[in-house]
Amino acid sequence: MKKTILHVMKRYESNAPLINSMVKPENDEFRTLACYLSGEPDGKNNMETIAAETIYSRIPKKKVTWTQLSTCRKLADIIDEKGVDLLVCQFRRAIPIGVIAARLSSRKPKVVGVLHGIVGGKVGYGRKLLNYVIYKQLAKLVSVSEKGIDDIVRLNIALDRNKLTAIPNGLGCAPFLAEPRLGRADIFPEFGERDFVFGMVGRLAPVKNQGKVLEAFARIAEDFPAAKLGIFGSGPLEAELKEQVRSLQLDDRVRFMGHSGNIPDVLKSLDCFVMPSLREGFPMALMEAMVSGLPIITSRVGGMWELIPDQSFGILVDPRSVDSIANAMKAVLQSPPDANRRLGENAKTRVLEHFTDETMADRYEELYRQTLSDV
Numbered sequence: 001m002k003k004t005i006l007h008v009m010k011r012y013e014s015n016a017p018l019i020n021s022m023v024k025p026e027n028d029e030f031r032t033l034a035c036y037l038s039g040e041p042d043g044k045n046n047m048e049t050i051a052a053e054t055i056y057s058r059i060p061k062k063k064v065t066w067t068q069l070s071t072c073r074k075l076a077d078i079i080d081e082k083g084v085d086l087l088v089c090q091f092r093r094a095i096p097i098g099v100i101a102a103r104l105s106s107r108k109p110k111v112v113g114v115l116h117g118i119v120g121g122k123v124g125y126g127r128k129l130l131n132y133v134i135y136k137q138l139a140k141l142v143s144v145s146e147k148g149i150d151d152i153v154r155l156n157i158a159l160d161r162n163k164l165t166a167i168p169n170g171l172g173c174a175p176f177l178a179e180p181r182l183g184r185a186d187i188f189p190e191f192g193e194r195d196f197v198f199g200m201v202g203r204l205a206p207v208k209n210q211g212k213v214l215e216a217f218a219r220i221a222e223d224f225p226a227a228k229l230g231i232f233g234s235g236p237l238e239a240e241l242k243e244q245v246r247s248l249q250l251d252d253r254v255r256f257m258g259h260s261g262n263i264p265d266v267l268k269s270l271d272c273f274v275m276p277s278l279r280e281g282f283p284m285a286l287m288e289a290m291v292s293g294l295p296i297i298t299s300r301v302g303g304m305w306e307l308i309p310d311q312s313f314g315i316l317v318d319p320r321s322v323d324s325i326a327n328a329m330k331a332v333l334q335s336p337p338d339a340n341r342r343l344g345e346n347a348k349t350r351v352l353e354h355f356t357d358e359t360m361a362d363r364y365e366e367l368y369r370q371t372l373s374d375v
């Protein structure tokens with residue numbers, strides 16, 4: 001008899017490929033449902049084509065909290081109505097709602113929590129106390145990286161490490177393996193085909209470390225006139241970073257490109273991907289650059305280190321050291337093209353062998369299988 005798995009999310013805001021990839025279509029073993037506690041459907045949610053049923057509870061946003069008993073009861077009613085055997089709570093804020101709903105339901109399903117982003121940071125005593133009570137009720141708590149497990153244990157009280165498991169994020173690789181539709185001239189019309197273009201993709205925020213990359217780039221720019229830098233994304237530091245470019249006299253060498261809806265072609269237009277973030281969970285942007293076959297400069301910390309474990313897959317730097325980042329950029333510029341290609345191919349192979357969306361979905365199914373079989 002099929003087991004019913006219900007994925008619960010606090011809110012539907014837009015199509016989420018990563019969450020969708022965690023769900024396999026109904027098969028002989030599992031029937032999978034998805035529930036968004038708040039938010040309205042927009043006709044763009046691919047989960048509706050994957051899950052056997054997608055439920056939009058339309059609970060007012062302010063009431064989607066574990067302190068609202070009516071919200072927990074509504075989810076408990078769904079659990080009983082749909083015959084749920086396993087509840088999978090996506091993201092931190094859905095976990096206490098799911099645990100309480102499971103206790104209120106007649107079926108009392110097992111509960112798995114998935115934490116997507118804990119890397120470093122701090123947790124207040126109030127949340128630690130809540131987690132202490134709630135996490136005891138979980139069958140499993142999933143981190144997206146091994147480093148994340150260390151953080152979760154460190155930031156919580158008396159949490160049994162055996163209850164935690166790491167399932168790395170997985171990437172849908174096909175768009176990044178396809179032939180590009182646009183070339184460098186389309187994306188960077190002011191850069192030449194012989195230029196060497198470094199690229200960054202991400203929110204313009206302190207954690208992404210664009211400021212130190214600009215300092216590092218300024219140090220090597222004079223010696224390498226063909227070196228250019230493209231920065232994709234927006235965020236609170238945009239004005240400050242643009243002023244930094246002006247003060248470093250890099251206006252003709254650095255381009256702020258804003259958001260792009262065509263990241264696969266953007267990555268194909270680069271010669272090197274730079275991501276020396278101060279911290280990351282298990283960054284999809286880094287995986288996308290890896291599977292695009294680019295040489296990588298990234299940080300020797302967190303989930304980035306798990307993706308690039310040593311120098312055979314990319315260049316690891318100290319993200320707080322401008323010298324370290326500058327030396328890495330210089331090394332890539334001075335390396336023979338074949339050496340950079342090998343570095344990129346090694347990174348690409350690593351993703352294809354270990355971090356695809358199919359591999360991730362298989363790991364989650366195995367976790368569900370084990371959880372449901374545990375007495």
